[in-house]
Amino acid sequence: xxxxxxxxxxxxxxxxxxxxxxxxxxxxxxxxxxxxxxxxxxxxxxxxxxxxxxxxxxxxxxxxxxxxxxxxxxxxxxxxxxxxxxxxxxxxxxxxxxxxxxxxxxxxxxxxxxxxxxxxxxxxxxxxxxxxxxxxxxxxxxxxxxxxxxxxxxxxxxxxxxxxxxxxxxxxxxxxxxxxxxxxxxxxxxxxxxxxxxxxxxxxxxxxxxxxxxxxxxxxxxxxxxxxxxxxxxxxxxxxxxxxxxxxxxxxxxxxxxxxxxxxxxxxxxxxxxxxxxxxxxxxxxxxxxxxxxxxxxxxxxxxxxxxxxxxxxxxxxxxxxxxxxxxxxxxxx
Amino acid sequence: xxxxxxxxxxxxxxxxxxxxxxxxxxxxxxxxxxxxxxxxxxxxxxxxxxxxxxxxxxxxxxxxxxxxxxxxxxxxxxxxxxxxxxxxxxxxxxxxxxxxxxxxxxxxxxxxxxxxxxxxxxxxxxxxxxxxxxxxxxxxxxxxxxxxxxxxxxxxxxxxxxxxxxxxxxxxxxxxxxxxxxxxxxxxxxxxxxxxxxxxxxxxxxxxxxxxxxxxxxxxxxxxxxxxxxxxxxxxxxxxxxxxxxxxxxxxxxxxxxxxxxxxxxxxxxxxxxxxxxxxxxxxxxxxxxxxxxxxxxxxxxxxxxxxxxxxxxxxxxxxxxxxxxxxxxxxx
Ligand SMILES: Nc1ncnc2c1ncn2[C@@H]1O[C@H](COP(=O)(O)OP(=O)(O)OP(=O)(O)O)[C@@H](O)[C@H]1O
Ligand SMILES: Nc1ncnc2c1ncn2[C@@H]1O[C@H](COP(=O)(O)OP(=O)(O)OP(=O)(O)O)[C@@H](O)[C@H]1O
Ligand SMILES: [Mg+2]
Ligand SMILES: [Mg+2]
Numbered sequence: 001x002x003x004x005x006x007x008x009x010x011x012x013x014x015x016x017x018x019x020x021x022x023x024x025x026x027x028x029x030x031x032x033x034x035x036x037x038x039x040x041x042x043x044x045x046x047x048x049x050x051x052x053x054x055x056x057x058x059x060x061x062x063x064x065x066x067x068x069x070x071x072x073x074x075x076x077x078x079x080x081x082x083x084x085x086x087x088x089x090x091x092x093x094x095x096x097x098x099x100x101x102x103x104x105x106x107x108x109x110x111x112x113x114x115x116x117x118x119x120x121x122x123x124x125x126x127x128x129x130x131x132x133x134x135x136x137x138x139x140x141x142x143x144x145x146x147x148x149x150x151x152x153x154x155x156x157x158x159x160x161x162x163x164x165x166x167x168x169x170x171x172x173x174x175x176x177x178x179x180x181x182x183x184x185x186x187x188x189x190x191x192x193x194x195x196x197x198x199x200x201x202x203x204x205x206x207x208x209x210x211x212x213x214x215x216x217x218x219x220x221x222x223x224x225x226x227x228x229x230x231x232x233x234x235x236x237x238x239x240x241x242x243x244x245x246x247x248x249x250x251x252x253x254x255x256x257x258x259x260x261x262x263x264x265x266x267x268x269x270x271x272x273x274x275x276x277x278x279x280x281x282x283x284x285x286x287x288x289x290x291x292x293x294x295x296x297x298x299x300x301x302x303x304x305x306x307x308x309x310x311x312x313x314x315x316x317x318x319x320x321x322x323x324x325x326x327x328x329x330x331x332x333x334x
Numbered sequence: 335x336x337x338x339x340x341x342x343x344x345x346x347x348x349x350x351x352x353x354x355x356x357x358x359x360x361x362x363x364x365x366x367x368x369x370x371x372x373x374x375x376x377x378x379x380x381x382x383x384x385x386x387x388x389x390x391x392x393x394x395x396x397x398x399x400x401x402x403x404x405x406x407x408x409x410x411x412x413x414x415x416x417x418x419x420x421x422x423x424x425x426x427x428x429x430x431x432x433x434x435x436x437x438x439x440x441x442x443x444x445x446x447x448x449x450x451x452x453x454x455x456x457x458x459x460x461x462x463x464x465x466x467x468x469x470x471x472x473x474x475x476x477x478x479x480x481x482x483x484x485x486x487x488x489x490x491x492x493x494x495x496x497x498x499x500x501x502x503x504x505x506x507x508x509x510x511x512x513x514x515x516x517x518x519x520x521x522x523x524x525x526x527x528x529x530x531x532x533x534x535x536x537x538x539x540x541x542x543x544x545x546x547x548x549x550x551x552x553x554x555x556x557x558x559x560x561x562x563x564x565x566x567x568x569x570x571x572x573x574x575x576x577x578x579x580x581x582x583x584x585x586x587x588x589x590x591x592x593x594x595x596x597x598x599x600x601x602x603x604x605x606x607x608x609x610x611x612x613x614x615x616x617x618x619x620x621x622x623x624x625x626x627x628x629x630x631x632x633x634x635x636x637x638x639x640x641x642x643x644x645x646x647x648x649x650x651x652x653x654x655x656x657x658x659x660x661x662x663x664x665x666x667x
Contacts, residue, residue: 062528063498169618170385199385199555204599204611211608226528233601252607270529272558274600276581279562286534290484
């Protein structure tokens with residue numbers, strides 16, 4: 001097993017196609033005998049496509065279903081409906097055995113560099129564990145060499161392989177997590193709030209690393225973050241979610257240059273700018289109202305109760321995600 | 335000269351030469367080392383700096399909430415003229431949640447999952463203000479309404495897990511406001527939240543400081559948030575305050591290389607996408623094994639001999655629009 005340096009691909013079939021994905025959680029009542037009294041529609045008809053070698057980000061209000069979508073793509077979360085096609089194969093209903101080769105190719109970097117590493121394992125065994133699990137560890141020499149290669153790849157000294165996580169700083173621990181995710185030479189890496197717990201100078205190191213690795217290894221990223229400056233810096237395209245649905249999909253420049261959906265606009269308006277002068281000049285609007293609950297979503301457009309431009313139609317008909325002349329997708333009647 | 339009556343500009347909180355150390359397996363860790371901070375009524379002071387630089391420990395010292403392995407080695411924390419470090423536990427408890435409130439990062443772990451929201455918001459009102467339960471619950475409902483939680487009456491009967499992250503954080507704020515504090519300490523209050531909920535919460539805190547004259551000590555990593563909400567900023571590195579200034583002066587003319595590094599490493603909404611971000615080279619300092627001299631020297635692009643031997647004092651800076659701008663750097667006198 002070695003890290004492939006992929007050529008910029010000629011293959012323009014998408015790497016991942018998610019169609020009409022939904023994940024509903026049952027809401028139960030009763031202590032002894034549980035009854036289902038409803039459902040949380042955490043993800044409700046989400047479709048998007050990842051092209052090879054690109055970074056696609058999901059953004060949106062907390063609780064809108066970003067992590068649940070990611071977990072469904074990783075097949076770590078049972079689906080209520082929809083289809084996931086990875087590199088041409090429908091993986092929606094694959095058995096665990098049939099799923100195995102695909103598990104290798106889709107990996108995840110977790111948010112918490114402190115909590116996600118086993119404190120009793122050496123860094124060598126943390127990074128190498130996926131190789132062992134998939135029976136790819138080989139003999140001791142090959143294993144050590146592969147771990148050393150991975151450590152170098154993420155900018156850690158291989159000489160540190162015998163140390164334990166607590167001996168590393170936050171940024172180094174996040175590198176360990178990235179090395180582990182790369183151990184099986186994946187095609188797709190899901191980063192769910194992977195840099196949020198880091199302070200800005202360390203965050204910058206990890207973002208540089210993610211961009212380097214993408215270039216060298218041709219990785220495709222599904223990136224989730226609340227930090228829109230980070231999202232803009234890294235992404236090729238962005239999907240904006242609201243209450244379990246995608247309301248806008250656009251390229252980085254289109255989305256940040258001219259957001260179309262009223263929720264996207266409100267979101268970008270809320271990003272604070274690191275300049276006291278500019279902040280003093282701009283109005284500080286907040287979106288009125290509450291995030292509606294995914295348990296009782298409003299009829300029609302999920303954003304209409306808070307939308308400054310809502311039409312009567314918005315209260316009754318849910319707008320479909322449809323293509324605009326510039327190629328972006330927007331779900332809005334306006 | 336006559337002694338002025340409690341005048342408006344007298345500092346509300348003055349931290350003088352505070353040092354706090356922890357006993358650990360690895361030896362003595364001095365988490366805060368000679369810190370000075372001043373906060374006036376109605377003012378928002380942001381405390382920024384590297385992870386592990388002592389921001390939370392500073393906040394916890396004010397509230398007397400340090401663990402048993404901590405020792406305050408030196409210093410004074412004057413709050414409305416009274417040294418909090420000399421108060422006994424009971425007196426401190428009287429001030430905590432009454433004249434000083436704290437909002438922590440993780441609302442889920444600071445709320446009790448098995449008690450209703452109403453109970454948790456009303457209890458301190460009952461205790462500190464000697465109200466009856468029905469009176470305290472009325473006031474709790476008003477507070478929830480003030481932090482923009484819809485149907486506050488109904489919500490009082492619910493439990494924390496019925497609330498979203500942003501709503502739980504607003505409950506924490508409602509609790510912090512229950513007793514009309516003079517000082518609110520908010521440690522990373524919005525880190526786990528998206529920008530729209532973040533704006534909602536910070537606008538609310540800001541309005542409150544305006545309305546009640548309370549001061550806000552805001553600990554955050556987010557330099558955008560600092561620019562939007564803080565009048566003054568103090569930057570910490572390895573337990574020391576290395577720079578303090580008005581927000582405008584700090585962003586306009588930073589006078590410490592660590593502050594410059596910090597500003598340069600944030601991606602911006604207008605920068606070149608995918609460009610390499612500038613980083614601060616080297617590793618964060620090990621507090622149990624600090625170099626002599628300036629703690630930033632091993633990572634500083636402008637380091638010279640003096641820096642490796644002598645700790646720079648926090649001194650008035652030059653080349654800045656702010657008369658109170660201070661920095662601790664041999665290279666930026
Ligand atoms: N196991 C579960 N059981 C019931 N509800 C769940 C479960 N997991 C998630 N949810 C609900 O599904 C919705 C979407 O949650 P999810 O974690 O995907 O949001 P998110 O967009 O990742 O939010 P954040 O930005 O806060 O991480 C929320 O309303 C959440 O409360
Ligand atoms: N209870 C404790 N025992 C031992 N050391 C501690 C304790 N609490 C804090 N420290 C140490 O004190 C230093 C300062 O910690 P503090 O929590 O104040 O950092 P911070 O600036 O708030 O960082 P962050 O931005 O990551 O929250 C750290 O090196 C930390 O490891
Ligand atoms: Mg999430
Ligand atoms: Mg802290």
